Amino acid sequence: MTPPDAPAPSDRPGDPAPGTVYLVGAGPGDPGLMTARSLEVIASADVVLYDQLIPPTALDGARVDAELVDVGKRGGGRQVPQAETEELLVRHALAGRSVARVKGGDPFVFGRGGEEASRLRALGIPYEVVPGVTAGISGPAYAGIPVTHRAHAPGVAFVTGHEDPSKPESTIDWAGVAGFPGTLAFYMGVRRLPEITRSLIDAGRPADEPVAVVQSGTLPTQRTVTGTLADIATIAADAGIKAPAITLVGAVAGLRDELRWFEDRPLFGRTVAVTRARAQASGLARRLRALGAAVVETPTIRTRSLDAELPDLAPFGYVAVTSPNGARELMAALLRSDRDGRDLYGTTLAAVGPGTARALRAVGLRPDVVPDTYTGEALAAMLGANQPNWQARNPDTPRRALLVRGSSAGDALPDGLRAAGIEVTDVPAYETLAEPLDDRSLSAVATADYVTFTSASTARFLADAAPGHDGPHGRLPLGERTRIVSIGPVTTAALAGLGATPAIEADEATIDGLVAALLADATR
Numbered sequence: 226m227t228p229p230d231a232p233a234p235s236d237r238p239g240d241p242a243p244g245t246v247y248l249v250g251a252g253p254g255d256p257g258l259m260t261a262r263s264l265e266v267i268a269s270a271d272v273v274l275y276d277q278l279i280p281p282t283a284l285d286g287a288r289v290d291a292e293l294v295d296v297g298k299r300g301g302g303r304q305v306p307q308a309e310t311e312e313l314l315v316r317h318a319l320a321g322r323s324v325a326r327v328k329g330g331d332p333f334v335f336g337r338g339g340e341e342a343s344r345l346r347a348l349g350i351p352y353e354v355v356p357g358v359t360a361g362i363s364g365p366a367y368a369g370i371p372v373t374h375r376a377h378a379p380g381v382a383f384v385t386g387h388e389d390p391s392k393p394e395s396t397i398d399w400a401g402v403a404g405f406p407g408t409l410a411f412y413m414g415v416r417r418l419p420e421i422t423r424s425l426i427d428a429g430r431p432a433d434e435p436v437a438v439v440q441s442g443t444l445p446t447q448r449t450v451t452g453t454l455a456d457i458a459t460i461a462a463d464a465g466i467k468a469p470a471i472t473l474v475g476a477v478a479g480l481r482d483e484l485r486w487f488e489d490r491p492l493f494g495r496t497v498a499v500t501r502a503r504a505q506a507s508g509l510a511r512r513l514r515a516l517g518a519a520v521v522e523t524p525t526i527r528t529r530s531l532d533a534e535l536p537d538l539a540p541f542g543y544v545a546v547t548s549p550n551g552a553r554e555l556m557a558a559l560l561r562s563d564r565d566g567r568d569l570y571g572t573t574l575a576a577v578g579p580g581t582a583r584a585l586r587a588v589g590l591r592p593d594v595v596p597d598t599y600t601g602e603a604l605a606a607m608l609g610a611n612q613p614n615w616q617a618r619n620p621d622t623p624r625r626a627l628l629v630r631g632s633s634a635g636d637a638l639p640d641g642l643r644a645a646g647i648e649v650t651d652v653p654a655y656e657t658l659a660e661p662l663d664d665r666s667l668s669a670v671a672t673a674d675y676v677t678f679t680s681a682s683t684a685r686f687l688a689d690a691a692p693g694h695d696g697p698h699g700r701l702p703l704g705e706r707t708r709i710v711s712i713g714p715v716t717t718a719a720l721a722g723l724g725a726t727p728a729i730e731a732d733e734a735t736i737d738g739l740v741a742a743l744l745a746d747a748t749r
């Protein structure tokens with residue numbers, strides 16, 4: 226309750242209390258370096274005003290009804306002037322909205338966060354600062370350079386390289402900067418590298434002092450060049466190093482050769498497209514990213530529950546699921562009809578492979594049977610063999626199987642079961658739909674080094690997304706040098722039907738198998 230003597234929330238009666246403005250640092254680029262607080266704030270804000278240099282997925286968690294405003298660039302690429310950005314902040318906050326002002330790195334390190342906070346304070350608008358991982362520390366870290374080190378650098382100074390040191394009115398005190406006993410981290414300075422290095426040498430830093438320039442630090446496109454104060458400007462120019470980049474001057478830059486790690490990851494510099502449904506892509510994408518790949522998620526399919534009704538399970542000796550989705554649908558269908566896992570008592574529960582088995586476990590069900598090869602044929606053969614040890618609870622297992630599958634699942638499993646004398650009830654529990662691919666996604670797939678297919682439908686729907694296409698990979702709209710990665714024989718057969726031959730097929734039809742096969746190909 227508001228105490229009677231509380232100050233009025235605003236001067237004019239009837240105005241809403243101003244919303245809080247969050248000055249949020251989103252880190253240098255790697256989405257994993259966003260803080261827990263930044264994600265929380267972005268997820269709850271009414272309005273998000275964001276800059277250019279934020280991680281590609283930074284705003285994925287924003288509310289669907291949130292207003293997202295790009296203040297980094299507008300119209301013909303014009304940067305929104307700072308005054309205009311501040312006006313927007315103020316206007317939304319005074320209208321009672323919570324505003325996340327999302328910036329790259331840390332908002333208070335060359336981020337104009339201080340100016341924005343002053344403005345808010347002056348107007349009585351409440352604000353919170355959410356610090357971020359700054360590029361001057363994280364870029365070097367991903368290049369294998371610690372900015373301080375007991376043996377090499379007792380301190381680090383963050384310096385703007387934006388000033389033109391050749392101008393007499395330059396505000397940078399070069400003698401002071403050069404005299405700093407430790408590492409110098411220059412932001413915004415790549416274009417001025419010749420002037421910066423010359424000024425430092427003129428002011429007394431040794432010409433042979435190690436220097437590293439890290440472009441797009443922490444991103445899959447990270448590039449690092451090293452040299453000395455004397456030659457780094459030429460080296461960086463020859464290598465075509467561009468903004469955004471951090472220039473690091475100091476003995477610590479020499480540690481990179483020993484400590485580099487990120488750029489040495491086996492898939493670093495490779496682009497891998499993941500075509501599976503967005504809801505399922507994250508595990509595969511995470512594994513590929515951990516190996517250093519630049520992953521583009523271009524889901525070609527999505528699944529939709531058909532809210533299936535399951536029959537009474539008592540007459541069935543077998544219940545089989547052939548995808549993680551099927552596993553989830555099985556349990557969802559039981560719960561919908563006021564049943565649960567206990568209704569499976571006495572049946573033999575079968576999963577086509579380890580991923581599906583994991584999904585069963587996740588809903589509290591332990592599969593009795595997983596075949597050695599993860600195909601419908603293998604599963605049918607195994608169930609058909611009717612091994613007595615599955616039937617400990619139910620020695621007279623009825624030769625009837627309930628399949629909970631996608632509506633477009635293949636015939637191999639039901640045909641195999643029928644051939645083994647098992648009666649089949651096939652319940653379509655979900656359907657697979659095309660996920661429309663925009664031009665950007667299509668071109669991302671077409672130019673990827675690898676494109677992964679984890680089911681026949683991911684391949685078919687990619688072909689459907691480019692009607693009439695006929696190229697080096699048949700109906701699949703992929704570039705000539707793109708290498709196709711198939712999870713297993715069923716997907717490979719579907720690819721063949723589209724006129725495409727995978728360069729790689731996983732030995733084991735699982736996500737792990739697919740990643741292992743891709744890795745082996747990339748490091749061959």
Ligand code: SAH
Pocket residue numbers: 253254278328329330331332333334335336358359360361364411412413414439440441442443444468469470471
């Ligand atoms: N607030 C930001 C800095 C903004 S100034 C922070 O704390 O990191 C913009 C400068 O930051 C760029 O010119 C570049 O010098 C640096 N920068 C930002 N992201 C970077 C990245 N991923 N790699 C290297 N430098 C980066």
